[in-house]
Amino acid sequence: MKIAYSPCPNDTFVFHALTHGLIEGAPSFGVTYADIDVTNHLAINGDPDKHDVLKISFAALPWVLEDYTLLSCGGALGRGCGPLVLTANDENNPNDLEGKRVAVPSERSTAYLLFRLWTAQQVEGNIGDVVVMPFHEIMPAVQNGDVDAGLVIHEARFTYQNYGLNKLVDLGDWWEKDTGYAIPLGAIIARRSVDREALTGWIKQSVDYAWERPEASKEYVRFHAQEMDEEVAQNHIDLYVNGFTKELGEEGYGAVEAFLGRAAKEGLVPGHQLQRLRDR
Known part of the structure:
Protein backbone atom coordinates (compact mmCIF):
# COMPACT_ATOMS: atom_id res chain seq x y z
CA MET A 1 0.00 0.00 0.00
CA LYS A 2 1.04 3.62 -0.45
CA ILE A 3 0.86 6.15 2.38
CA ALA A 4 1.80 9.84 2.54
CA TYR A 5 2.38 11.77 5.76
CA SER A 6 4.59 14.55 7.03
CA PRO A 7 8.09 14.10 8.49
CA CYS A 8 6.87 15.78 11.69
CA PRO A 9 7.55 13.85 14.92
CA ASN A 10 3.92 13.03 15.67
CA ASP A 11 3.43 11.34 12.28
CA THR A 12 6.70 9.42 12.27
CA PHE A 13 6.04 8.33 15.87
CA VAL A 14 2.52 7.08 15.05
CA PHE A 15 3.32 5.34 11.77
CA HIS A 16 6.77 3.92 12.58
CA ALA A 17 5.55 0.43 13.44
CA LEU A 18 3.05 0.27 10.58
CA THR A 19 5.61 1.21 7.94
CA HIS A 20 8.46 -0.89 9.35
CA GLY A 21 6.79 -4.29 9.19
CA LEU A 22 6.11 -4.46 12.92
CA ILE A 23 2.33 -4.97 12.77
CA GLU A 24 1.33 -8.57 12.22
CA GLY A 25 -0.89 -9.11 9.20
CA ALA A 26 -0.38 -5.61 7.77
CA PRO A 27 0.90 -5.26 4.21
CA SER A 28 4.11 -3.47 3.35
CA PHE A 29 3.81 0.29 2.94
CA GLY A 30 5.59 2.62 0.57
CA VAL A 31 5.98 5.97 2.32
CA THR A 32 5.97 9.46 0.84
CA TYR A 33 7.03 12.23 3.21
CA ALA A 34 5.32 15.47 2.32
CA ASP A 35 4.20 18.69 3.96
CA ILE A 36 0.47 18.76 4.66
CA ASP A 37 -0.02 21.45 2.00
CA VAL A 38 1.26 18.92 -0.54
CA THR A 39 -1.00 16.12 0.66
CA ASN A 40 -3.98 18.49 0.77
CA HIS A 41 -3.28 19.33 -2.87
CA LEU A 42 -2.97 15.65 -3.83
CA ALA A 43 -6.26 14.73 -2.19
CA ILE A 44 -8.18 17.68 -3.61
CA ASN A 45 -6.71 18.09 -7.07
CA GLY A 46 -5.68 14.56 -7.98
CA ASP A 47 -2.93 12.19 -6.86
CA PRO A 48 -0.84 10.81 -9.74
CA ASP A 49 0.82 8.31 -7.38
CA LYS A 50 -2.53 6.99 -6.13
CA HIS A 51 -1.69 6.89 -2.43
CA ASP A 52 -4.09 4.66 -0.52
CA VAL A 53 -3.74 6.65 2.71
CA LEU A 54 -3.00 10.35 3.23
CA LYS A 55 -2.52 12.67 6.20
CA ILE A 56 -4.29 15.94 5.40
CA SER A 57 -5.66 18.93 7.25
CA PHE A 58 -9.17 18.58 8.63
CA ALA A 59 -9.84 21.86 6.81
CA ALA A 60 -9.39 20.03 3.48
CA LEU A 61 -11.93 17.29 4.27
CA PRO A 62 -15.00 18.98 2.74
CA TRP A 63 -13.33 18.85 -0.69
CA VAL A 64 -12.35 15.15 -0.64
CA LEU A 65 -15.15 13.15 0.99
CA GLU A 66 -16.52 11.89 -2.30
CA ASP A 67 -13.34 9.94 -3.02
CA TYR A 68 -11.90 9.40 0.47
CA THR A 69 -13.20 8.36 3.85
CA LEU A 70 -12.10 9.79 7.19
CA LEU A 71 -10.45 7.19 9.42
CA SER A 72 -11.20 7.24 13.12
CA CYS A 73 -7.54 6.93 14.14
CA GLY A 74 -4.02 8.14 13.38
CA GLY A 75 -4.83 11.84 13.19
CA ALA A 76 -4.36 14.79 15.50
CA LEU A 77 -6.93 16.48 17.69
CA GLY A 78 -6.10 17.93 21.02
CA ARG A 79 -6.23 20.55 23.69
CA GLY A 80 -3.53 23.08 24.38
CA CYS A 81 -2.05 22.60 20.92
CA GLY A 82 -3.65 25.24 18.74
CA PRO A 83 -2.08 27.69 16.29
CA GLY A 180 -15.90 23.11 24.58
CA TYR A 181 -14.34 20.88 21.93
CA ALA A 182 -10.77 19.85 21.22
CA ILE A 183 -9.23 21.42 18.13
CA PRO A 184 -9.21 19.27 14.94
CA LEU A 185 -5.80 19.45 13.25
CA GLY A 186 -4.66 16.57 11.03
CA ALA A 187 -6.91 13.87 9.54
CA ILE A 188 -6.08 10.45 8.15
CA ILE A 189 -8.05 9.60 5.03
CA ALA A 190 -8.16 6.50 2.86
CA ARG A 191 -9.49 5.82 -0.61
CA ARG A 192 -12.99 4.39 -0.46
CA SER A 193 -11.74 1.23 -2.21
CA VAL A 194 -9.48 0.39 0.76
CA ASP A 195 -10.58 -2.05 3.48
CA ARG A 196 -11.31 0.57 6.12
CA GLU A 197 -11.82 -1.87 8.99
CA ALA A 198 -8.51 -3.66 8.44
CA LEU A 199 -6.57 -0.42 7.93
CA THR A 200 -8.05 1.12 11.06
CA GLY A 201 -7.01 -1.93 13.06
CA TRP A 202 -3.43 -1.77 11.80
CA ILE A 203 -3.10 1.93 12.57
CA LYS A 204 -4.47 1.46 16.09
CA GLN A 205 -1.92 -1.29 16.66
CA SER A 206 0.81 1.05 15.40
CA VAL A 207 -0.28 3.72 17.88
CA ASP A 208 -0.22 1.18 20.72
CA TYR A 209 3.22 -0.04 19.63
CA ALA A 210 4.56 3.52 19.67
CA TRP A 211 3.24 4.16 23.17
CA GLU A 212 4.43 0.83 24.55
CA ARG A 213 7.91 1.02 22.96
CA PRO A 214 8.78 4.73 22.57
CA GLU A 215 12.49 3.95 22.16
CA ALA A 216 11.81 1.86 19.04
CA SER A 217 10.88 4.86 16.89
CA LYS A 218 13.33 7.36 18.42
CA GLU A 219 15.97 7.17 15.68
CA TYR A 220 13.34 7.27 12.92
CA VAL A 221 11.68 10.30 14.49
CA ARG A 222 15.02 12.04 15.05
CA PHE A 223 16.16 11.45 11.45
CA HIS A 224 13.04 12.97 9.90
CA ALA A 225 12.85 15.82 12.41
CA GLN A 226 16.18 16.97 10.92
CA GLU A 227 17.43 19.96 12.89
CA MET A 228 14.62 20.02 15.45
CA ASP A 229 15.86 19.87 19.03
CA GLU A 230 15.14 16.50 20.65
CA GLU A 231 13.20 18.08 23.52
CA VAL A 232 11.10 20.09 21.09
CA ALA A 233 10.40 16.92 19.08
CA GLN A 234 9.23 15.14 22.24
CA ASN A 235 7.01 18.10 23.17
CA HIS A 236 5.56 17.86 19.67
CA ILE A 237 4.70 14.19 20.18
CA ASP A 238 3.27 14.78 23.64
CA LEU A 239 0.95 17.51 22.32
CA TYR A 240 -0.31 15.90 19.14
CA VAL A 241 -0.44 12.17 19.96
CA ASN A 242 -3.21 11.43 22.46
CA GLY A 243 -6.42 9.50 22.96
CA PHE A 244 -7.98 11.03 19.84
CA THR A 245 -5.10 9.55 17.82
CA LYS A 246 -6.14 6.08 18.92
CA GLU A 247 -9.88 6.70 18.39
CA LEU A 248 -11.82 9.85 17.52
CA GLY A 249 -14.88 8.68 19.39
CA GLU A 250 -18.07 10.71 19.78
CA GLU A 251 -16.20 13.71 21.16
CA GLY A 252 -13.72 13.74 18.30
CA TYR A 253 -16.36 13.45 15.60
CA GLY A 254 -18.37 16.15 17.37
CA ALA A 255 -15.36 18.47 17.30
CA VAL A 256 -14.84 17.92 13.57
CA GLU A 257 -18.52 18.48 12.79
CA ALA A 258 -18.61 21.66 14.89
CA PHE A 259 -15.47 23.01 13.23
CA LEU A 260 -16.41 22.28 9.63
CA GLY A 261 -20.07 23.10 10.18
CA ARG A 262 -19.17 26.56 11.48
CA ALA A 263 -16.71 27.06 8.61
CA ALA A 264 -19.41 26.09 6.08
CA LYS A 265 -21.82 28.63 7.60
CA GLU A 266 -19.14 31.32 7.13
CA GLY A 267 -18.74 30.26 3.49
CA LEU A 268 -15.16 29.12 4.04
CA VAL A 269 -15.69 25.48 2.97
CA PRO A 270 -18.34 23.65 0.92
CA GLY A 271 -20.96 21.99 3.10
CA HIS A 272 -22.66 19.53 0.75
CA GLN A 273 -20.44 16.52 1.61
CA LEU A 274 -20.25 16.99 5.39
CA GLN A 275 -22.96 14.39 6.02
CA ARG A 276 -20.38 11.79 4.92
CA LEU A 277 -17.99 12.52 7.79
CA ARG A 278 -19.13 9.46 9.71
CA ASP A 279 -19.37 7.10 6.74
CA ARG A 280 -18.33 3.61 7.75
Whole structure:
Protein backbone atom coordinates (compact mmCIF):
# COMPACT_ATOMS: atom_id res chain seq x y z
CA MET A 1 0.00 0.00 0.00
CA LYS A 2 1.04 3.62 -0.45
CA ILE A 3 0.86 6.15 2.38
CA ALA A 4 1.80 9.84 2.54
CA TYR A 5 2.38 11.77 5.76
CA SER A 6 4.59 14.55 7.03
CA PRO A 7 8.09 14.10 8.49
CA CYS A 8 6.87 15.78 11.69
CA PRO A 9 7.55 13.85 14.92
CA ASN A 10 3.92 13.03 15.67
CA ASP A 11 3.43 11.34 12.28
CA THR A 12 6.70 9.42 12.27
CA PHE A 13 6.04 8.33 15.87
CA VAL A 14 2.52 7.08 15.05
CA PHE A 15 3.32 5.34 11.77
CA HIS A 16 6.77 3.92 12.58
CA ALA A 17 5.55 0.43 13.44
CA LEU A 18 3.05 0.27 10.58
CA THR A 19 5.61 1.21 7.94
CA HIS A 20 8.46 -0.89 9.35
CA GLY A 21 6.79 -4.29 9.19
CA LEU A 22 6.11 -4.46 12.92
CA ILE A 23 2.33 -4.97 12.77
CA GLU A 24 1.33 -8.57 12.22
CA GLY A 25 -0.89 -9.11 9.20
CA ALA A 26 -0.38 -5.61 7.77
CA PRO A 27 0.90 -5.26 4.21
CA SER A 28 4.11 -3.47 3.35
CA PHE A 29 3.81 0.29 2.94
CA GLY A 30 5.59 2.62 0.57
CA VAL A 31 5.98 5.97 2.32
CA THR A 32 5.97 9.46 0.84
CA TYR A 33 7.03 12.23 3.21
CA ALA A 34 5.32 15.47 2.32
CA ASP A 35 4.20 18.69 3.96
CA ILE A 36 0.47 18.76 4.66
CA ASP A 37 -0.02 21.45 2.00
CA VAL A 38 1.26 18.92 -0.54
CA THR A 39 -1.00 16.12 0.66
CA ASN A 40 -3.98 18.49 0.77
CA HIS A 41 -3.28 19.33 -2.87
CA LEU A 42 -2.97 15.65 -3.83
CA ALA A 43 -6.26 14.73 -2.19
CA ILE A 44 -8.18 17.68 -3.61
CA ASN A 45 -6.71 18.09 -7.07
CA GLY A 46 -5.68 14.56 -7.98
CA ASP A 47 -2.93 12.19 -6.86
CA PRO A 48 -0.84 10.81 -9.74
CA ASP A 49 0.82 8.31 -7.38
CA LYS A 50 -2.53 6.99 -6.13
CA HIS A 51 -1.69 6.89 -2.43
CA ASP A 52 -4.09 4.66 -0.52
CA VAL A 53 -3.74 6.65 2.71
CA LEU A 54 -3.00 10.35 3.23
CA LYS A 55 -2.52 12.67 6.20
CA ILE A 56 -4.29 15.94 5.40
CA SER A 57 -5.66 18.93 7.25
CA PHE A 58 -9.17 18.58 8.63
CA ALA A 59 -9.84 21.86 6.81
CA ALA A 60 -9.39 20.03 3.48
CA LEU A 61 -11.93 17.29 4.27
CA PRO A 62 -15.00 18.98 2.74
CA TRP A 63 -13.33 18.85 -0.69
CA VAL A 64 -12.35 15.15 -0.64
CA LEU A 65 -15.15 13.15 0.99
CA GLU A 66 -16.52 11.89 -2.30
CA ASP A 67 -13.34 9.94 -3.02
CA TYR A 68 -11.90 9.40 0.47
CA THR A 69 -13.20 8.36 3.85
CA LEU A 70 -12.10 9.79 7.19
CA LEU A 71 -10.45 7.19 9.42
CA SER A 72 -11.20 7.24 13.12
CA CYS A 73 -7.54 6.93 14.14
CA GLY A 74 -4.02 8.14 13.38
CA GLY A 75 -4.83 11.84 13.19
CA ALA A 76 -4.36 14.79 15.50
CA LEU A 77 -6.93 16.48 17.69
CA GLY A 78 -6.10 17.93 21.02
CA ARG A 79 -6.23 20.55 23.69
CA GLY A 80 -3.53 23.08 24.38
CA CYS A 81 -2.05 22.60 20.92
CA GLY A 82 -3.65 25.24 18.74
CA PRO A 83 -2.08 27.69 16.29
CA LEU A 84 -0.91 31.07 17.57
CA VAL A 85 -1.29 34.57 16.15
CA LEU A 86 1.96 36.47 16.81
CA THR A 87 2.91 40.13 16.58
CA ALA A 88 6.10 42.08 17.19
CA ASN A 89 4.47 44.48 19.69
CA ASP A 90 2.83 44.10 23.07
CA GLU A 91 -0.69 44.95 21.96
CA ASN A 92 -3.38 42.41 22.87
CA ASN A 93 -6.41 43.92 21.15
CA PRO A 94 -7.70 41.80 18.22
CA ASN A 95 -9.01 44.94 16.52
CA ASP A 96 -5.38 46.00 15.97
CA LEU A 97 -5.39 43.49 13.08
CA GLU A 98 -7.90 45.57 11.12
CA GLY A 99 -6.36 46.40 7.76
CA LYS A 100 -3.08 44.69 8.67
CA ARG A 101 -0.89 42.35 6.63
CA VAL A 102 -0.94 38.81 8.08
CA ALA A 103 1.27 35.84 7.11
CA VAL A 104 -0.29 32.36 7.15
CA PRO A 105 1.18 28.94 6.30
CA SER A 106 -1.72 28.00 4.01
CA GLU A 107 -5.15 29.21 3.01
CA ARG A 108 -6.53 25.67 3.14
CA SER A 109 -5.53 24.55 6.60
CA THR A 110 -7.09 24.09 10.01
CA ALA A 111 -4.97 26.96 11.31
CA TYR A 112 -6.27 29.33 8.63
CA LEU A 113 -9.91 28.32 9.15
CA LEU A 114 -9.56 28.88 12.89
CA PHE A 115 -7.98 32.25 12.21
CA ARG A 116 -10.86 33.27 9.93
CA LEU A 117 -13.48 32.05 12.43
CA TRP A 118 -11.76 33.95 15.22
CA THR A 119 -11.44 37.20 13.23
CA ALA A 120 -15.10 36.96 12.18
CA GLN A 121 -16.01 36.90 15.86
CA GLN A 122 -13.34 39.12 17.42
CA VAL A 123 -12.22 41.73 14.84
CA GLU A 124 -14.76 44.47 14.17
CA GLY A 125 -13.46 45.36 10.71
CA ASN A 126 -11.60 43.36 8.09
CA ILE A 127 -7.99 42.29 8.18
CA GLY A 128 -5.82 43.46 5.31
CA ASP A 129 -3.68 41.30 3.03
CA VAL A 130 -3.19 37.62 3.76
CA VAL A 131 0.25 36.44 2.66
CA VAL A 132 0.94 32.71 2.29
CA MET A 133 4.51 31.66 3.09
CA PRO A 134 6.28 28.54 4.42
CA PHE A 135 5.65 28.32 8.16
CA HIS A 136 9.38 28.45 9.03
CA GLU A 137 9.59 31.90 7.36
CA ILE A 138 6.68 33.45 9.24
CA MET A 139 8.32 34.35 12.56
CA PRO A 140 11.34 36.05 10.91
CA ALA A 141 8.91 37.99 8.68
CA VAL A 142 7.00 39.24 11.74
CA GLN A 143 10.24 40.03 13.55
CA ASN A 144 11.60 42.00 10.58
CA GLY A 145 8.37 43.93 10.02
CA ASP A 146 7.67 42.40 6.60
CA VAL A 147 4.20 41.53 7.93
CA ASP A 148 2.21 42.87 10.86
CA ALA A 149 1.23 39.49 12.30
CA GLY A 150 1.81 35.82 11.68
CA LEU A 151 -0.18 32.63 12.12
CA VAL A 152 2.17 29.87 13.31
CA ILE A 153 1.87 26.15 13.93
CA HIS A 154 3.84 23.15 15.15
CA GLU A 155 7.06 23.75 17.07
CA ALA A 156 6.71 27.53 16.76
CA ARG A 157 4.52 27.22 19.87
CA PHE A 158 7.71 26.54 21.81
CA THR A 159 10.15 28.86 20.04
CA TYR A 160 8.38 32.15 19.24
CA GLN A 161 9.85 33.83 22.32
CA ASN A 162 13.31 33.39 20.76
CA TYR A 163 12.24 35.94 18.12
CA GLY A 164 11.00 38.44 20.70
CA LEU A 165 7.42 38.04 19.51
CA ASN A 166 4.16 38.49 21.39
CA LYS A 167 1.26 36.01 21.42
CA LEU A 168 -1.89 37.90 20.46
CA VAL A 169 -4.09 34.81 20.77
CA ASP A 170 -3.86 31.06 21.13
CA LEU A 171 -6.53 29.95 18.67
CA GLY A 172 -6.78 26.53 20.23
CA ASP A 173 -7.49 28.06 23.62
CA TRP A 174 -10.10 30.37 22.04
CA TRP A 175 -11.73 27.43 20.23
CA GLU A 176 -11.87 25.26 23.34
CA LYS A 177 -13.43 28.02 25.44
CA ASP A 178 -15.88 28.98 22.70
CA THR A 179 -17.07 25.46 21.84
CA GLY A 180 -15.90 23.11 24.58
CA TYR A 181 -14.34 20.88 21.93
CA ALA A 182 -10.77 19.85 21.22
CA ILE A 183 -9.23 21.42 18.13
CA PRO A 184 -9.21 19.27 14.94
CA LEU A 185 -5.80 19.45 13.25
CA GLY A 186 -4.66 16.57 11.03
CA ALA A 187 -6.91 13.87 9.54
CA ILE A 188 -6.08 10.45 8.15
CA ILE A 189 -8.05 9.60 5.03
CA ALA A 190 -8.16 6.50 2.86
CA ARG A 191 -9.49 5.82 -0.61
CA ARG A 192 -12.99 4.39 -0.46
CA SER A 193 -11.74 1.23 -2.21
CA VAL A 194 -9.48 0.39 0.76
CA ASP A 195 -10.58 -2.05 3.48
CA ARG A 196 -11.31 0.57 6.12
CA GLU A 197 -11.82 -1.87 8.99
CA ALA A 198 -8.51 -3.66 8.44
CA LEU A 199 -6.57 -0.42 7.93
CA THR A 200 -8.05 1.12 11.06
CA GLY A 201 -7.01 -1.93 13.06
CA TRP A 202 -3.43 -1.77 11.80
CA ILE A 203 -3.10 1.93 12.57
CA LYS A 204 -4.47 1.46 16.09
CA GLN A 205 -1.92 -1.29 16.66
CA SER A 206 0.81 1.05 15.40
CA VAL A 207 -0.28 3.72 17.88
CA ASP A 208 -0.22 1.18 20.72
CA TYR A 209 3.22 -0.04 19.63
CA ALA A 210 4.56 3.52 19.67
CA TRP A 211 3.24 4.16 23.17
CA GLU A 212 4.43 0.83 24.55
CA ARG A 213 7.91 1.02 22.96
CA PRO A 214 8.78 4.73 22.57
CA GLU A 215 12.49 3.95 22.16
CA ALA A 216 11.81 1.86 19.04
CA SER A 217 10.88 4.86 16.89
CA LYS A 218 13.33 7.36 18.42
CA GLU A 219 15.97 7.17 15.68
CA TYR A 220 13.34 7.27 12.92
CA VAL A 221 11.68 10.30 14.49
CA ARG A 222 15.02 12.04 15.05
CA PHE A 223 16.16 11.45 11.45
CA HIS A 224 13.04 12.97 9.90
CA ALA A 225 12.85 15.82 12.41
CA GLN A 226 16.18 16.97 10.92
CA GLU A 227 17.43 19.96 12.89
CA MET A 228 14.62 20.02 15.45
CA ASP A 229 15.86 19.87 19.03
CA GLU A 230 15.14 16.50 20.65
CA GLU A 231 13.20 18.08 23.52
CA VAL A 232 11.10 20.09 21.09
CA ALA A 233 10.40 16.92 19.08
CA GLN A 234 9.23 15.14 22.24
CA ASN A 235 7.01 18.10 23.17
CA HIS A 236 5.56 17.86 19.67
CA ILE A 237 4.70 14.19 20.18
CA ASP A 238 3.27 14.78 23.64
CA LEU A 239 0.95 17.51 22.32
CA TYR A 240 -0.31 15.90 19.14
CA VAL A 241 -0.44 12.17 19.96
CA ASN A 242 -3.21 11.43 22.46
CA GLY A 243 -6.42 9.50 22.96
CA PHE A 244 -7.98 11.03 19.84
CA THR A 245 -5.10 9.55 17.82
CA LYS A 246 -6.14 6.08 18.92
CA GLU A 247 -9.88 6.70 18.39
CA LEU A 248 -11.82 9.85 17.52
CA GLY A 249 -14.88 8.68 19.39
CA GLU A 250 -18.07 10.71 19.78
CA GLU A 251 -16.20 13.71 21.16
CA GLY A 252 -13.72 13.74 18.30
CA TYR A 253 -16.36 13.45 15.60
CA GLY A 254 -18.37 16.15 17.37
CA ALA A 255 -15.36 18.47 17.30
CA VAL A 256 -14.84 17.92 13.57
CA GLU A 257 -18.52 18.48 12.79
CA ALA A 258 -18.61 21.66 14.89
CA PHE A 259 -15.47 23.01 13.23
CA LEU A 260 -16.41 22.28 9.63
CA GLY A 261 -20.07 23.10 10.18
CA ARG A 262 -19.17 26.56 11.48
CA ALA A 263 -16.71 27.06 8.61
CA ALA A 264 -19.41 26.09 6.08
CA LYS A 265 -21.82 28.63 7.60
CA GLU A 266 -19.14 31.32 7.13
CA GLY A 267 -18.74 30.26 3.49
CA LEU A 268 -15.16 29.12 4.04
CA VAL A 269 -15.69 25.48 2.97
CA PRO A 270 -18.34 23.65 0.92
CA GLY A 271 -20.96 21.99 3.10
CA HIS A 272 -22.66 19.53 0.75
CA GLN A 273 -20.44 16.52 1.61
CA LEU A 274 -20.25 16.99 5.39
CA GLN A 275 -22.96 14.39 6.02
CA ARG A 276 -20.38 11.79 4.92
CA LEU A 277 -17.99 12.52 7.79
CA ARG A 278 -19.13 9.46 9.71
CA ASP A 279 -19.37 7.10 6.74
CA ARG A 280 -18.33 3.61 7.75
